[in-house]
Amino acid sequence: CGVFGVIGVTEASNFVALGLHALQHRGQEAGGIVTHDPENGFNQARRMGLVRDNFTSADMMAQLPGGLGIGHVRYSTAGSKGQTAIRDVQPFFGEFSMGGAAIAHNGNITNAVALRRELIERGSIFQSSSDSECIIHLMARSMGRSIPDRMEEALRKVEGAFSVVAMTDSALIGCRDPLGVRPLVLGKLGDSWVLASETCALDIVGADFIREIAAGEMVVITATSGVQSHFPFRTAKPRFCIFEHVYFSRPDSILGGRxxxxxxxxxxxxxxxxxxxxxxxxxxxxxxxxxxxxxxxxxxxxxxxxxxxxxxxxxxxxxxxxxxxxxxxxxxxxxxxxxxxxxxxxxxxxxxxxxxxxxxxxxxxxxxxxxxxxxxxxxxxxxxxxxxxxxxxxxxxxxxxxxxxxxxxxxxxxxxxxxxxxxxxxxxxxxxxxxxxxxxxxxxxxxxxxxxxxxxxxxxxxxxxx
Ligand code: 5GP
Ligand code: SF4
Ligand code: MG
Missing domain, CATH: 3.40.50.2020 (Rossmann fold)
Structure with missing residues (x-):
């Protein structure tokens, strides 16, 4: 899958659509965008098929106002394999006591079946068949006092590979699993910040490549305090996917400085x-x-x-x-x-x-x-x-x-x-x-x-x- 997020622009939806278009090689089955603007709150659209067929019309973009947004292009590796249902299309969204949050996940959670069983036994109502939905339910059960705290707690229970881009009503969040299996990069465009699976998605919106999000790193980005980084997981030696170099990433992207x-x-x-x-x-x-x-x-x-x-x-x-x-x-x-x-x-x-x-x-x-x-x-x-x-x-x-x-x-x-x-x-x-x-x-x-x-x-x- 491909993930993308931006904060601090006037029309986030256009940036997200362009970014996802540049990441289309990472998933062609479906795509989704969530944005936030002060007037309407969270705006969401999920569609089957390609970004260019769904997220280019003025009508669609008008439904996604706001300066903060994230998006996802889907390639099914878990869940309803081969028959993506619209309910499996990300970003996933949840309302918590402190407000809403949307998350987009690239990777695969290797203990998702066990987590899902446990969560369902404790009353969680799953909407999709996707492994990624666990993260939202784990966040809902967390006692953390902010959304980033809850996300951190949720991700500590998750095993496997995750590069996550998430948003609240005022923050853009990025996080990579402790081994950094899937890629995630940080870019800057004037005063705004971009997170993307690959640097080719920074190029398309004209953002400068700042650095990779490190294995095990979480960044919380707001308009007022910029990028705040911390390392919530037990550290391990990174094990980036070598197959990204061989096949998965686009040849015009930069991975590990190469x-x-x-x-x-x-x-x-x-x-x-x-x-x-x-x-x-x-x-x-x-x-x-x-x-x-x-x-x-x-x-x-x-x-x-x-x-x-x-x-x-x-x-x-x-x-x-x-x-x-x-x-x-x-x-x-x-x-x-x-x-x-x-x-x-x-x-x-x-x-x-x-x-x-x-x-x-x-x-x-x-x-x-x-x-x-x-x-x-x-x-x-x-x-x-x-x-x-x-x-x-x-x-x-x-x-x-x-x-x-x-x-x-x-x-x-x-x-x-x-x-x-x-x-x-x-x-x-x-x-x-x-x-x-x-x-x-x-x-x-x-x-x-x-x-x-x-x-x-x-x-x-x-x-x-x-
Ligand atoms: P095969 O036809 O042998 O089953 O698959 C190999 C072809 O699939 C290669 O041409 C490769 O470019 C392509 N390919 C596309 N996606 C993947 C993937 O996720 N894994 C692998 N190993 N090959 C893939
Ligand atoms: Fe999967 Fe192979 Fe990449 Fe490991 S190297 S993450 S097994 S594709
Ligand atoms: Mg091929």
Missing amino acids: SVYETREAIGRELAKEAPVDADLVCPVPDSGTPAAIGFSLQSGIPYAMGIIRNQYMGRTFIEPSEQIRNMGVRLKLNVNRALIRGKRVILVDDSVVRGTTSQKIKEMILEAGAAEVHFRIASPPTQWPCFYGVDTPERDKLLAATMTEDEMRDHLGVDSLKFISLDGLYRAVGQAQGRDNASPQYCDACFSGDYPVAPSDMIDRGFVT
Whole structure:
């Protein structure tokens, strides 16, 4: 998901809509905006679909007045998977004795099932199937005297990954879980402040990137006292999601002081060193494989070419949750540039292989077009484990790499060669010259290593993992 918030502008709704539009790659199923203005109080709108289809009309914007606002774009990883209902669309809103609050959450709460059961037993009435709603109910039960105090108390009970942007009638609040699994950044625009999942959302509204919100940090921002920071959780060594660098974030964003584009190019260079192959062309599987393919080409000296053309009017295939649509999706979205491919030995670079749907279809298309050889190079290690922290990977048995070795996958896909970057190679590419510190890893890489930094306790309760 993507989250965005702004305080101190004249029309917050326009800023939030623009910010969410820049974060659309983080979730395309639905979006919502909450604003506050002194006359009307809180104003709220939630819609299915894309930001540009819902939050651009003057009518809509007129319903969302005020200088303080937050928003959310949804990608379902928990709750009603694949069939987002309007009741699951964030921000969530609650009224407390000291006033209202809205919250928008990116990540996944790993003890949400247990928390929900407890809360329901004690009388909470849940409106949605979303894990994030727990936060509102925990806040309602808190004895804290201010909304930030209540939020802090609620978030101390929550396990897993959360980057939260919240608002009261006068404050904008941002908070990251103790490991800082999902991103959250702070920006400034004149006298106003912006919080966003990624820096590309600061760029679109013309805000300067100030800094990342730190792992375990909470900031409370008001017009009168500016940004107040504190660290309410037990501190831990941060474990940012390494897959944000590979796929999830936009290449024009800055993560951990590094441009995502440069990191992806470095991954491609690393891949070319680790798994060279003689061929005529390096082609990306667009868009997510593009920077890595450029890196591969630069390192190997093999020409880069757009052997596969992407229809710009399609979204991210993976994010479309139903299996059938995902299967069709590849063909609706990607087409082979036949004239270029015929008779050529082609290296295809993609960011990841999950179920293997994309690679399978692309291989078929490229052989049909007359390629002489097909070599896959993948910009992440084999995805062998599900993510429980906000990226929608399927159950283990649907992950190609969970049941097959690299050679078996090559034969299964029927390609001439298939190589994944090593985990150490990926760490080097994100700037860790020594590779992965196995005693105390610098990132979350659980989907590749099975090393889960937060025990996925709901899954353990249900016997999905041990
Ligand atoms: P597959 O087709 O193998 O199931 O999925 C791999 C493709 O899905 C890649 O091209 C990648 O760009 C895309 N993808 C989109 N979203 C995700 C995600 O959340 N996780 C992973 N691992 N891949 C994703
Ligand atoms: Fe990121 Fe993978 Fe960890 Fe999920 S399991 S947070 S996708 S690194
Ligand atoms: Mg892709």
